[in-house]
Amino acid sequence: MQAPAQKNSDDPTAALLQTEPAARTIGGEEGMNVDEMLTRFAGEFGPWQLRQFLLTSLAWILCAFQVMAVVFADRESARPVPCPVGIRLGRAWWLARSTVEEWGLTCGEKYKVGLAQSAFFVGSMAGAAFFGHVSDSFLGRKGVLTLTCFLLTVFSLLTAFSPSFFIYSFLRFLSGLSTGGVGLSAFVLATEPVGPSFRAAAAMSTFHFFSIGSISLSFTSLLLPSWRLLYVATSLPSLLFLLLALPFISESPRWHLVHRNLPAAMQIIRAVAKTNGYSIPDRAILVHDADPTRPVRTASIVDVMRSHVTRPRLILGFLINFLISVSYYGLTLNVANLGPEIHASAILNAVAEMPAYALTAVALRWHGRRPMAVTSMWLCGFFCFAAGAFVKAARMGCAAVAIFAVAATYNLMYVCTAELFPTEVRNAALGCVTLAGQMGAVAAPVVVAVGGKWGYGVFGGCAVVAGGLGLRLPETRKQPLYETMAGLEGGEKGKGEAG
Incomplete structure (x- = not known):
């Protein structure tokens, strides 16, 4: 953890901080932006940021499960598949290794495999655009992460019960919609509370969790060769994340500051400093970098x-x-x-x-x-x-x-x-x-x-x-x-x- 320091000519962050509006004295209090507060008083990357980073980055494992599930669920069958009816499983329908086996997606039906994959990414497009705006406005980063994780749990579980290919593709679209919001919110929640010296490294490190998720899903698929059981398995981590990780994740102080909720932003920054082993002087306060007389507008x-x-x-x-x-x-x-x-x-x-x-x-x-x-x-x-x-x-x-x-x-x-x-x-x-x-x-x-x-x-x-x-x-x-x-x-x- 890097110890915060007062700004002086020997401070390597001085050049960075001087590019922002200079700290302002307001009624005996010193106003500063979030980066300066972290660098000088709260710590740029200490135990608080590490906990926030690890908990929020776990959400990328959920994203990997959804992105990579189609690789195993829609894989080509190792045994001959009659087209276009597929392998007749009767009461053993839960044992189909892939959608290709169950619905006979071979011969002239092979294009449908790509259709399901495209449906997921189209959903991700819509989710990234919609939830990106919502998380900047009224719902916040944590609110969007909570909502999309819940939706991901539901849609992934429902996918396992798909009665037809087209229902399956539609549920994959909805899963993609949720995944688009999960990744964005988790990334921003993990990086916004980190100081400028460590922010880029923290941002790149979040993607290790996506690789971990891909590896975990590969082993899960080995244990659960049925594509339906695989989708049941992909729904459980989202539920566990909702119950065990999200309660300990904090909203971004920057989001509170942008929405002029200074007490909430300062409460989080003081919690950062306390956990990191520092204290913020009473004279130091966060300030908005826009004209305070400007009306609040999203x-x-x-x-x-x-x-x-x-x-x-x-x-x-x-x-x-x-x-x-x-x-x-x-x-x-x-x-x-x-x-x-x-x-x-x-x-x-x-x-x-x-x-x-x-x-x-x-x-x-x-x-x-x-x-x-x-x-x-x-x-x-x-x-x-x-x-x-x-x-x-x-x-x-x-x-x-x-x-x-x-x-x-x-x-x-x-x-x-x-x-x-x-x-x-x-x-x-x-x-x-x-x-x-x-x-x-x-x-x-x-x-x-x-x-x-x-x-x-x-x-x-x-x-x-x-x-x-x-x-x-x-x-x-x-x-x-x-x-x-x-x-x-x-x-x-x-x-x-x-x-």
Whole structure:
């Protein structure tokens, strides 16, 4: 844990803090923003933030269960399946290994397998957009996480009782809708209370839990080969998270501050300081970074598009996330198809991504977000092109390096997006770029199915173009995390005048 320190010429965070509006004296009290309060008095990453980080990041395991369930539930059967009726199971309908077996999704019905997968990602798109806005407005981050975890429990359990393929696809859509809200809320709750020196590393580290979830689901599928029992199993962790983890998760103090609930925000900050072993002097108070006379109004994605500062950021983030998602999901599906054993392939794929998250989390403390993102995108593109040119072992090796690079980029864009937008629209902006990512996820299986070895060229081209667009993104390292649109625009204007 880094000890808070008073601001002085030797403090390495002084440059960061000076980019925010200077601390203001109000009636003998010293007003400051959340980042400055954490750095000087409460601790940037201590026991309180560690507990919040671990508890909220567990939600990514739930997301992994839902995203990866289709890999096992909709897998091709190892035994002949009559089409279009499927294997007649009678009273043993709970024992079907996959939807393909039970509903005869072979021959001319094979396209339906992709339809169910697309339905889930379409739901994720809608959920990211809707719940992103709701969590920035009246319901809050914790409220959305609570609601979506409950819905995820219900829809995942109902999926296990699907009487037909179309009901199954509809319930997968609803599960995707819930998953889109779970991931966004958990990410923001885990990172917003962390100080600026550790925020990027904490953000990248959340994605280890997604890999853990993928590995856990692979072993669960080995124990429960029935696709219906597998969906029952995926509903239980959401229920346990609701009962055992959520009561100990705190709402973001930044969200309370944006909604002018200063007592609640200060109560959380004082709890952070107490748990971390520090105390906040009575003279120190949190202040809003906007004009206090401005009426309280909920900002939305419309405000993001109206602003000359945030509009290009959102458009670039949308395009980059779409392109990177095509590469990420396309490479993931291709690697799974290379292995003869689906469980081993899924486990190895998840394990291969974890070093990328770890190395990126460490490197972010010393290197900028933009050069790291651009470099990893172009590295992915180069090895995708190489994979298309080689065969067998050489192709597998190049594809593995490409996945390593694109995994780092895919999750680094979450960090960049969170830092590019202020608190009052952060989840809405994350929801918008996540929607773009889900669009890429829907497109990737089509490229895999029809592209063959030329698919690597498509994935490489997407990564290279995304890297070029990434050069246009502003650098966010050592920049303040603003609370409002007005604060961000004022800060950017100040930098322009200083320049």
